[in-house]
Amino acid sequence: MVLPEYFKCVITNWDYIYGLCRNISKDVRKSGYTPDVIVALARGGWFAGRVLCDFLNLNDLTSLKIEHYTGTANVSEGPKVRYLFDGASVKGKNVLIVDDITDTGKSLLTAKEYISRYEPASVKTATLQHLTCSQFKADYVGEVLDEWAWVVFPWNFMEDMCDLTCQVADKEKLKVFTVNDIKACLKKYHQIEPTYFEISQPGRMQEIMCEMEYRGKIRSAGNERWQFVK
Numbered sequence: 001m002v003l004p005e006y007f008k009c010v011i012t013n014w015d016y017i018y019g020l021c022r023n024i025s026k027d028v029r030k031s032g033y034t035p036d037v038i039v040a041l042a043r044g045g046w047f048a049g050r051v052l053c054d055f056l057n058l059n060d061l062t063s064l065k066i067e068h069y070t071g072t073a074n075v076s077e078g079p080k081v082r083y084l085f086d087g088a089s090v091k092g093k094n095v096l097i098v099d100d101i102t103d104t105g106k107s108l109l110t111a112k113e114y115i116s117r118y119e120p121a122s123v124k125t126a127t128l129q130h131l132t133c134s135q136f137k138a139d140y141v142g143e144v145l146d147e148w149a150w151v152v153f154p155w156n157f158m159e160d161m162c163d164l165t166c167q168v169a170d171k172e173k174l175k176v177f178t179v180n181d182i183k184a185c186l187k188k189y190h191q192i193e194p195t196y197f198e199i200s201q202p203g204r205m206q207e208i209m210c211e212m213e214y215r216g217k218i219r220s221a222g223n224e225r226w227q228f229v230k
Helices: 014-031 046-055 106-116 154-171 179-190 194-200 205-214
Strands: 009-011 037-042 061-069 075-082 094-102 122-131 140-145 150-152 218-222 225-228
Touching: 009 154, 009 194, 014 046, 014 122, 014 140, 037 046, 037 106, 046 061, 046 094, 046 122, 046 154, 061 106, 075 106, 094 106, 106 122, 150 154, 154 179, 154 205, 179 194, 179 205, 205 218, 205 225
Parallel strands: 009 150, 037 061, 037 094, 094 122, 122 140
Antiparallel strands: 061 075, 218 225
16 A cells, blocks of 8 residues: 555544443443453554453453554555464454454454464454454444544554654655654644644653654754754
């Protein structure tokens, strides 16, 4: 998938995601499905998987690594299973596979097909957010998003925001910039309103600059200005 130069991003926070987990748990119980084990897809499904264990009174949680995106909004050739998986953890059990979002649906579909090889009693899927453009819809969905957007989750906030900052600064050919310059660029290219950003993730733009400096991407130019390291 090749993304346009301008695409919408949505910033989320922990409280919001926690609420989506609660929505899913209610739907699972209402449906009568009783999972024995949750398989959380690494890395996006880890938080939801653990919280759903709490809500569904489950002790059995395992993980499967599905590699699809390589960085912010950069799609690899296709979803691939990485690392070994203990098939005994799902054999003969009711399985609930959990991920953060279905934008193409390929990660969840790949995981479901892979888990089915290990002879579970049943397999169902859950996702925090479902985009209507997805080719696959999970059995349980926290919320449906009608418009495609890149969702910045709290567990990959720093990773995404560092990548997005580099991308927009490069598009604007900024040699020296301030936090306000980056906020303006994020609004221009990704519809991230500065006010909403501060409400959902208050005071974190300065933290992003410090993190990028730590990672060797930028350095201070004095007077709360920054420049990229070549």
